[in-house]
Amino acid sequence: MIRGTDTGQVLTIQNLEISFGALAVVKGVDLSVAPGEILALVGESGSGKSMIGRAIMGLLPGGGRVSGGRITFRNQEVTGALPSTQMRRLRGKEIGLIFQEPLSSLNPNMRIGEQMCEAMRAHTDLSEDKIRERAHEMLRQVRLDNPEQLMNRYPHEFSGGMRQRIMIASVMMLKPALLIADEPTTALDAVVQREVLDIIAEVARANGTAVILISHDLAVVAAYAAQIAVMEKGVLVEAGSARAVLGCPQHAYTQKLLAAAQLGAPEPVKGASGPPLLSVEGLQVEFSDKQMFGLFGKTVNRAVKDVSLSVQPGEFVGLAGESGSGKSTIGRAIGKLAPMKVGRVTFDGIDLANCSAANERRLRQRIRFVFQDPFSSLNPRMRVGRIVAEGLRHDRGLSAAERQARAIDMLEAVGLPRTMAARFPHALSGGQRQRVAIARALISRPDLIIADEPVSALDVTIQAQILMLLKSLQREFGFACLFISHDLHIVEQLCARLYVLHKGRVMEQGETAQLFAAPRHPYTRRLMSASPRLEQDAEGLQLAQTQPVLGRHDSDTTFYEDSGDNAGPYHLAETAPGHFVALRGTA
Amino acid sequence: MTFTKRLLGKANGMAGAFLLGIVFFIAVLGSVYTPHDPLKSDLLNRFAEASATHPLGTDMFGRDILSRLMRGAWVSVSIGLGTLVLPVVLGTVLGAAAGYFRGWFDRILIMILDALMAFPGLLIALGLMAVIGANKYGVILALSVAYLPAITRVVRGSVLSVSQSEFVEASATMGNSRLYTLIVHVLPNCLAPLIVLTTMMFGWVLLAESALSFLGLGVPPPEPSWGNILAEAKAHLMRYPMLGLLPGLCISVALLGVNLLGDALRDELDPKSAPSKEVI
Known part of the structure; x- marks a missing residue:
């Protein structure tokens, strides 16, 4: 020793x-x-x-x-x-x-x-x-x-x-x-x-x-x-x-x-007024688990209980909540990756469940996804160029060479070198992979991107870069985006409007700036204090003031909070123009 | 570094490929050229010692052992390869369909396969041989049926797990059909375990063919296969042990090669069982 x-x-x-x-x-x-x-x-x-x-x-x-x-x-x-x-x-x-x-x-x-x-x-x-x-x-x-x-x-x-x-x-x-x-x-x-x-x-x-x-x-x-x-x-x-x-x-x-x-000052992407591009009404999603092949009944998990939301053309809309709040399920239900029990999804004025199959397919071509985990969302056996070009597969007017050329252009648009097209995904970093995923989603010029936690798996420095990229691409291509994230401060960066979800219901919704200035619902406040950010003040950088998270500090009973099996009736009340909060009881 | 280079860079990969290479070379050579006619008996020259004309001597009918082993290599190897075709093709199709589309087809198929797997492969092959009759094509068919469940289950399993990946969902959100997604995105990612299993299976089939021939249900004499050369040597083993040792040695070398190469392939292709290469 x-x-x-x-x-x-x-x-x-x-x-x-x-x-x-x-x-x-x-x-x-x-x-x-x-x-x-x-x-x-x-x-x-x-x-x-x-x-x-x-x-x-x-x-x-x-x-x-x-x-x-x-x-x-x-x-x-x-x-x-x-x-x-x-x-x-x-x-x-x-x-x-x-x-x-x-x-x-x-x-x-x-x-x-x-x-x-x-x-x-x-x-x-x-x-x-x-x-x-x-x-x-x-x-x-x-x-x-x-x-x-x-x-x-x-x-x-x-x-x-x-x-x-x-x-x-x-x-x-x-x-x-x-x-x-x-x-x-x-x-x-x-x-x-x-x-x-x-x-x-x-x-x-x-x-x-x-x-x-x-x-x-x-x-x-x-x-x-x-x-x-x-x-x-x-x-x-x-x-x-x-x-x-x-x-x-x-x-x-x-x-x-x-x-x-x-992350700098938020720069929300506001959409055009007029009829909404996407509207979801009264969406419910259930997953059932059969116990022992259905012999002992089944347990039903009501992932999304009752959610309505809308996205204007060219608008960034945030969907925030902790895991289990049903935010990803909503995105998946819109993309038909999760079964919808009740509800109506209208895209560009047409009910997706109520139109011809060919029509529906054509409309769905205008909705694209970016997933959370860039390590599993890219096929490991395909070269990057082919992955991106696949987004154009249904564009019959293009030859394979044209598709490849467009894919390479798209790679440049998301800030990757042209030579990247010949690489396999495993040779890329997490941030680069997410850029590829974004390129794949954008290559067919969709009107709506559903981004499910697109930066959560990335390092903070890369997160900021990807957010910047999304913003500049939006300016270039003008797509709308349903941005799903658990981190309110990331949502705040780009989204003009925000829905805060908890256990399958909307707790609060409104303009992002308004909602951040005066959060009403205790759950929103809890979510805000949970993602600390640094703020610039007179003495340099400080940790933003946040409230403690532990314990039930709010005894206000008028707010609707789902704390157990029997949550009771629920409705959304408008507290300011465009600002809705979940309350107990019926409206 | 390319895949082949990495594979051959490993000691077991190199040794396995080398041994299998020799076996295949002899098999191909044996199909077109043997020093003597492997079927021609010479009763005056039974159990001859090794000599310049008969490098490995002659057997109980005076046939040249080297020629018989070379032709036997061809018969055994071609049965081995022939047996791989049906299980791999049919097993991939069935397994992929069951694992990807699920539902009642999957359940019924799995039930049948599980029932089949409850019997040892050799036992199924024996039963089938008794029905079909002993000949080369019967051996291939019987062994194909016996090894179909293993391949189907492995393909189904990996299709099931790959289907959960986000890139499969991503394909669905791009409006691609299920069949396209299965062929382009799912199956190529299931190749690794299939390749490993197929390599290993080649070894099992060689052994099973020998066992069937040894029991008299395989390739009928006088056509030589490693198994029936061994079987015929049985009666003379006490006095002429070389008659049994030589075909046994051939089988062992081929199996060793297959197993070494199979292990190396598994290390290289299956990231779960391979040691981590990540530094940080």
Whole structure:
């Protein structure tokens, strides 16, 4: 064991270099974390931020090794100097790790209680009763009720957010001195993300644990961190107190990240007046799950209960809500990807369900989709040029060569080099793939684009670029867009009007600016505070003022809120011209 | 790097391709040229030792063993390849239709296939051979039926999972027909497991043909196949072990080649079982 100088820090990293073969993915990184302090480690995917977390744990993936520098944990060097048994004792007990994916980091075959107590049993010699007691206490700390019952249940019975809380509870059970949270909330939607981060910060404070919060989204972690370290391509480009980094960022890359997090002033795309391009009336969508081949009846999931909306020609309309609100299902129902139970979809004045098949097909040619995940929405066995040209397949007047030429033009229009046409999707980055998906949607000059979370899977800096692209393409081609997203601030950027959805119903709708200036419904406010953004003020960048998310802070009973099985009657009331809010009772 | 280069860059891929290459070369050569007539017996020259005229000696009827093994390679390999055609074509069509269109067709097909799969393939082939009668084409047909369920299930499974991808939905939103989507977007993404299984199946068929011939239900003598050369050697194994060892060795080498190549193909084509290549 090598004794270092006592710095009073929990963790000190000096001149760290991590290599895969001859390739250094992390170069010359210096960091330190004081007890109880939260350090945010921020960078795009591929910046090497996760590798630092893994190197601290001694868990670098195959082929990776620490090729230079040292990591000191509690004045004890841990870089390769420790035998594996000692390192193992450190893991879990002294250093806790929370992964990104709560769905796969819990063993589906083990009860929650078993999983929580497992590590404690391995690391301490407390009695079984004491261990269970500690588990109960932790579950209460992460605000889960009825810990005794929870511990007998299996992971699949919980939502993603709850699973991540259980993860936090089980990691924090051993009171580690350092917690490494690697993108702990990236897989969760905005409201839940905020809750989970609140809990991490709170639990860390209660236990005096230092936290390294690894994330790609500066705005999200800025609220919690005392120190912020920014990484780009394996190099630490900026580090300092949160105030200093946010207030006057020195490095160009930090400024770029901050600019992306601010997103600039909203520039809504207003549509033409007159008859709507798309109108949806009284839409209902149900999914039924047969239990045991229908022998035990079926469970019905009413994904969309009653939604009406309209899109003007050339207008960007936002559809916002957390996961499970039915926002994607609406888009899918319009595109006939989900079965419509009741409702009318009218496009350009013609009822899609009530016209000839040929007519319907022709109308549908004018509606195109952009999906969320650019890694699965492009056929991996097709070249980019062919993928884009496929959008023109039904244009009989064009020869194959003409289609290919147009596809290449379209690639240029979305900001990709012509040579990209010969590549396969796997050779492209996430942002480039999403550009390809947009090119494929736009090549047939549609009147309406249904974009289902088109930027949610992308890094923040790329998100801003894609939004800019959509805007400039709109100016060029004049299409309307139904923009579906869980992030209100992204919706705010482009959409002239906004529908806020919750559990299959519209909670609030209106002009975006109006709705942001005076949000009426508690759910809208909750959604807003859940996606923090940075704001420019006199002292530089600050985190926008947001309200706390946890707990029921609103006892106003006139608003309609779906909190259980029996939500009661519902209607939309107009509170200002064009601004509707969901209220209880019938109109 | 191209796919072939990567495949042959692996030790098992290279060795497998090399062994299979030799087997195929000998099979093709054996179909047009053998040093002696493999069917011509010479009763004065039975069980001859290896010599310049008979490099591997002669068998109990005085036939040249090398010539018989070469012609046998051709018979065995052609049965192996012939058996692949029907299951692969029919299995792909059935599996794709069942996995993509679902519904009652899928349910009934799966029920039948599951019932078929409950019997070992060789047992089904034996039963069919008893009905059809022992000849080369009977072997091909019987083994085809026996191996059809495996291919169909594998294709159906991967069609099912690929159908969930967003690019399949994207195709639907572009107004493409279901059949077009199936052929252009779904099937090409299901090729990998099919190729792996087909390669492995070639090995199973070689073995099954040998087993059938060994039991007397395969290629009828005097036409040589590796299986029936082995079967005929049975009576003389105690005194002339080479008679059985040589065809056994041929079968082993071919199987080893198929398995090595199959493993390499699976590593290369099936990302789930292959180690991750991502660095960050």
